[in-house]
Amino acid sequence: MTTLRPGDRVHLVSRKGRRYSIVLQKGGVFQFSGERLLHDDLIGQPEGLSVQTSRGTHFIALRPTLAEYVVKMPRGAQVIYPKDLGLILMWADIYPGAKVLEAGIGSGALTMALLRSVGEKGCVISYEIREDFAKRAQENINQFLGPTTNLIVRMNNIYEGIEDGPVDRLVLDLPEPWQVVPHAVTALRPGGVFHRNLRDAASNLEYRRTVRPSRPPDGGTFGLPHRGKANRARRNNLIRVFLISVRTFLILIPMN
């Protein structure tokens, strides 16, 4: 059982299930509809304890889960939401001990999910071009995970190159991932996985145009991400084309 400490982010959950997010400070006060709750009543107590405000309203004090934290934490760049974080870990095949290169760090949501999955024996290297985002992300990560020894943040433009190969996994969440493909070919270890998060259809098209001719001839396999949707769309198109042909054929028969 872990006790609550100054600096911890805590969610106060009411009986109606409402959540109020606070960061514990010695001498701090949580104000709630004219009621007060002293942070000192929580500090040093076990997580999950039930507390009362000055007028007797009950709350349970819980550390947020990662999914709860990423939607409430301060943001620089737009974060990846929990449902997609889970999918990315699966499609990028992140495993304990992996060396993962990520870009960009944004607000740090994906970085935290990666750090948890690679564990203490793995490491995450994150490239970012904006210092303010890198700073914000590192504060968020520190707030949730505490000090980490297996995260390296570099102020690097990944479109210009990758200096940290070979890596096991390359995970991208930035506007033009196709610009990274030529560097990925040499930075990824043979059998490594390249995963990119594409936020719109135009990017998807551009990415596919780039990847096809650059796919390495051997060794540096690109484990391409989830293609189920694209394949389904292509199959549906084929089915549609086929149905139109059949219909045309049927119409033509009586005319002949």
Ligand SMILES: C[S@@+](CC[C@H](N)C(=O)[O-])C[C@H]1O[C@@H](n2cnc3c(N)ncnc32)[C@H](O)[C@@H]1O
């Ligand atoms: C959508 S945000 C990433 C959000 C992050 N995955 C998260 O969950 O919080 C995109 C980030 O990529 C960074 N970026 C854009 N182009 C880049 C580049 N060429 N090299 C490195 N980082 C880049 C941006 O500054 C921004 O922080």
